[in-house]
Amino acid sequence: MIRYSLECAHDHVFEQWFDNMADYDAKAETKGLSCPECGDTQVHKTLMAPNIGGPKAPVQPAAPCGAPACASGLCPSMMG
Ligand SMILES: [Zn+2]
Numbered sequence: 001m002i003r004y005s006l007e008c009a010h011d012h013v014f015e016q017w018f019d020n021m022a023d024y025d026a027k028a029e030t031k032g033l034s035c036p037e038c039g040d041t042q043v044h045k046t047l048m049a050p051n052i053g054g055p056k057a058p059v060q061p062a063a064p065c066g067a068p069a070c071a072s073g074l075c076p077s078m079m080g
Contacts, residue, residue, distance in 0.1 A: 008035035009042035 002020055007013045012035045018024040024045070027033050033043040 005046045006033065006035075006043050007046045008038060008040040010035070010038050010040055012037040012040075013046060 001017050002024075003015055003017050004024060005013060005015050014036055016033070018027070028043070031041040034041045035043060
């Protein structure tokens with residue numbers, strides 16, 4: 001399971017759990033995501049910043065390929 005922080009077109013931020021990144025992609029593509037406050041389906045991921053204010057928090061770039069390995073930082077597309 002993976003938790004994403006999502007934001008709708010009206011700046012409502014909420015969190016939702018997904019099985020994996022592919023699960024998010026599938027739901028996003030089919031407009032299966034909606035804002036709990038206004039029902040907007042124009043929802044996108046926000047940048048999660050769990051350690052705001054910490055020194056040099058590690059950057060977690062969005063995995064471009066959606067492969068399961070990305071969840072463990074072993075995305076083949078990032079290993080050059
Ligand atoms: Zn909203």
